[in-house]
Amino acid sequence: MGQHAPVIDEGDASHGISATIGRWAGPIAGAALAWWTHPAGAAHGGLTADGAITLGLLAWMALWWMTQAADLAVTALIPAVLLPILGIVAFKDVAASYADNVIFLFAGGTVIGMALERHGISEHFVHWMLKAAGTRPAFVVGALFMAAASVSAFVSNTATTVLMLPLATGVAAGAVALPDTAPERAARGARNFTAAALLAIAFGSTVGGAATLIGSPPNAIAANYLRAQGVDMDFGAWARFGVPIALAMCPVAILTIVRMLPAEGIALPPRRREDLPPIRPAGWATLAIFVAAVFVWVTSSSWPAGWKPAGLTDGGVAIGAAILLMVLPARDGSRRAIVPWGMTRDLPWGVFILFGGGLAIGDAMQRTGLSQAIGQSLAGLGALPSVAVIGGVVLALAFASEIGSNTALTATAVPILGAMAPALGIPVTTMALATAFGASYAFMLPVGTPPNALVFATGKVPHGAMVRVGLVLDLAGAVVITLMLWILS
Numbered sequence: 001m002g003q004h005a006p007v008i009d010e011g012d013a014s015h016g017i018s019a020t021i022g023r024w025a026g027p028i029a030g031a032a033l034a035w036w037t038h039p040a041g042a043a044h045g046g047l048t049a050d051g052a053i054t055l056g057l058l059a060w061m062a063l064w065w066m067t068q069a070a071d072l073a074v075t076a077l078i079p080a081v082l083l084p085i086l087g088i089v090a091f092k093d094v095a096a097s098y099a100d101n102v103i104f105l106f107a108g109g110t111v112i113g114m115a116l117e118r119h120g121i122s123e124h125f126v127h128w129m130l131k132a133a134g135t136r137p138a139f140v141v142g143a144l145f146m147a148a149a150s151v152s153a154f155v156s157n158t159a160t161t162v163l164m165l166p167l168a169t170g171v172a173a174g175a176v177a178l179p180d181t182a183p184e185r186a187a188r189g190a191r192n193f194t195a196a197a198l199l200a201i202a203f204g205s206t207v208g209g210a211a212t213l214i215g216s217p218p219n220a221i222a223a224n225y226l227r228a229q230g231v232d233m234d235f236g237a238w239a240r241f242g243v244p245i246a247l248a249m250c251p252v253a254i255l256t257i258v259r260m261l262p263a264e265g266i267a268l269p270p271r272r273r274e275d276l277p278p279i280r281p282a283g284w285a286t287l288a289i290f291v292a293a294v295f296v297w298v299t300s301s302s303w304p305a306g307w308k309p310a311g312l313t314d315g316g317v318a319i320g321a322a323i324l325l326m327v328l329p330a331r332d333g334s335r336r337a338i339v340p341w342g343m344t345r346d347l348p349w350g351v352f353i354l355f356g357g358g359l360a361i362g363d364a365m366q367r368t369g370l371s372q373a374i375g376q377s378l379a380g381l382g383a384l385p386s387v388a389v390i391g392g393v394v395l396a397l398a399f400a401s402e403i404g405s406n407t408a409l410t411a412t413a414v415p416i417l418g419a420m421a422p423a424l425g426i427p428v429t430t431m432a433l434a435t436a437f438g439a440s441y442a443f444m445l446p447v448g449t450p451p452n453a454l455v456f457a458t459g460k461v462p463h464g465a466m467v468r469v470g471l472v473l474d475l476a477g478a479v480v481i482t483l484m485l486w487i488l489s
Contacts, residue, residue, distance in 0.1 A: 076357025108318025
């Protein structure tokens with residue numbers, strides 16, 4: 001899941017020159033922009049008074065998110081204070097944004113991911129994937145990538161990377177030279193294989209995290225925005241786009257990694273089942289609850305009339321599954337639940353607040369007419385081919401996400417680009433999805449995603465290798481996302 005027991009701060013947000021500048025620049029720039037576009041201001045552009053103020057507030061939040069002048073969640077709380085005080089949106093309506101159905105879906109999904117990791121289900125899945133791959137290095141790299149992508153669709157991308165790092169490094173350490181292979185060639189192949197295996201974990205976690213609604217924070221932010229626009233973006237609706245895009249990206253990424261980092265002249269030892277601890281009763285219970293939840297998420301929209309309770313939502317299913325996991329005993333002699341309540345301290349509470357803040361400012365933009373004004377001001381771009389506009393959005397966000405938080409970037413960009421979509425002749429769903437996928441598909445730099453940072457920190461992935469392979473995948477990802485959205489929309 002893209003950013004883990006996701007965290008959303010990627011460093012200390014209270015220090016540094018950019019944070020200090022941003023702390024003052026945010027409110028000053030926001031106030032100046034609000035005054036400049038206000039009906040009584042210097043350059044009134046057709047906005048209402050509330051629309052001008054909302055635009056200034058959006059600029060303030062964007063600057064704070066980009067410079068990390070405050071923690072991302074703290075910035076996301078600004079609408080809860082200022083929108084009611086300024087008389088733009090009533091507090092009860094703003095507060096509702098921080099308790100959206102998708103937030104509960106993400107929270108419950110995170111608890112399920114904790115259980116899958118805690119009780120070894122994820123580890124067993126990875127083991128089976130590696131066992132099926134055999135001993136050929138290229139196949140093992142592919143298996144690592146697919147395992148990471150599959151696990152990260154339901155478990156945070158950071159947790160997935162942490163889980164798989166020891167497995168990957170252990171497999172790499174067992175590499176042996178093929179008979180009659182020059183030592184230099186075998187050593188080079190072993191180094192390339194190690195880097196390829198670690199990059200497969202990091203990049204697979206990124207690709208898989210974008211596949212499902214609970215896989216990554218940008219997904220939920222985009223879904224929140226679409227729901228506010230009247231688009232029914234539930235688990236199944238997201239998977240209709242996310243899964244095909246991930247499946248299309250997987251072979252592209254695997255082939256790129258194994259071709260650019262050829263592991264020649266080495267072989268790997270076979271995996272042994274006895275290397276893996278057995279699944280305990282808590283693990284089987286976790287697996288059953290997980291399968292049941294996914295079944296309901298995927299199939300409930302097609303149930304016959306009367307079968308689905310009117311009030312059943314994806315978020316309700318996720319919370320129900322989480323309650324079961326926190327109530328049913330682990331049966332390990334400790335009298336603890338499958339997921340003890342104390343583990344909820346590791347939930348990404350800041351991400352939930354960030355979701356709410358993004359939805360609140362997006363709702364205010366819609367209420368005040370700011371969204372429509374932004375779209376009308378860019379209507380001239382509608383002459384460009386839709387596929388070119390979508391591709392440009394995806395690529396721009398992918399490169400921007402290399403140096404900034406993909407969560408904050410999505411929260412800032414979705415309401416703006418969503419407002420532009422109608423004037424450009426692009427469905428708002430397509431634009432919001434392009435924004436989320438583009439912000440998530442950052443492969444090139446260690447700071448691009450937490451998985452990248454984790455594998456780079458091992459010292460076994462040369463910076464140049466990550467940049468070269470990641471640049472190709474940034475470009476390839478933009479092509480895959482654009483074409484798939486064009487086909488599926």
